[in-house]
Amino acid sequence: MLEPVRTMRKPMHNALKCMLLSLSLLVAANACAQASSQAKCTRSANLLACVDPDGNSYSVATAGSTTYMRGFEVSGKRYWAQTSSRYGQLTFFTGLASDGEAWVGYSRRVGWTTLNRFSSSGGSSGKFTCSRLTGC
Numbered sequence: 001m002l003e004p005v006r007t008m009r010k011p012m013h014n015a016l017k018c019m020l021l022s023l024s025l026l027v028a029a030n031a032c033a034q035a036s037s038q039a040k041c042t043r044s045a046n047l048l049a050c051v052d053p054d055g056n057s058y059s060v061a062t063a064g065s066t067t068y069m070r071g072f073e074v075s076g077k078r079y080w081a082q083t084s085s086r087y088g089q090l091t092f093f094t095g096l097a098s099d100g101e102a103w104v105g106y107s108r109r110v111g112w113t114t115l116n117r118f119s120s121s122g123g124s125s126g127k128f129t130c131s132r133l134t135g136c
Contacts, residue, residue, distance in 0.1 A: 069095075093118075 041050040049059040058071030065086040072079050082095035082103075089109040096102050105118030112132045119125040130136040 039050045039052040041048060043049070046062045047059065048061075049057070051057040055074040056072065058069060061068045067084040067086075069082040069084070070080070076097075076099070078098040080095060080097040082093055084091050084093040091107045091109075092104075093106070094102070094104050101120060101122050103118055103120040105116065108115045114130045115127070116130065117125070117127040128136055
C-alpha cells in the first residue's frame with residue numbers, strides 16, 4: 001500500500017480510512033462494505049474478512065479493546081498489519097507494511113463523529129472526519 005520515501009498513495013489513504021471505519025464496523029457490521037461499495041465480506045463474532053474487486057484484502061479481529069488488522073494491497077504488492085487499542089473515546093493505532101513503512105495515528109470519538117489523524121514513515125500525514133450519518 002505504501003512505497004519508501006514518498007507521499008502516501010491514494011490507495012493507502014483509502015485503506016487507512018477503511019481500516020478506521022472497520023473499527024466502527026464492529027458496531028455496524030456492514031459499514032465498510034458499503035463504504036467500498038463492492039467489497040465482499042464475511043464475518044463471525046470477532047472476525048471480519050473482506051476482498052475488493054481488485055483483489056485487495058484485509059481482515060479485522062478483536063480481543064477486548066484491541067483490534068488486529070492484516071491485509072494485502074495488490075498495486076503495491078505488499079502485506080501490512082495494524083494494531084489498534086481503545087481507551088475510552090480515544091483509539092491509538094500503529095501499523096507496519098512488508099516494505100518497511102510504518103504509520104501511527106489516533107481516532108477520537110465525539111458524539112456521532114470520529115476525528116482521525118495519521119502519520120507515515122514515508123513522510124505522509126493526514127486528518128479526516130467521519131460521521132455515522134454521512135460517512136467520511
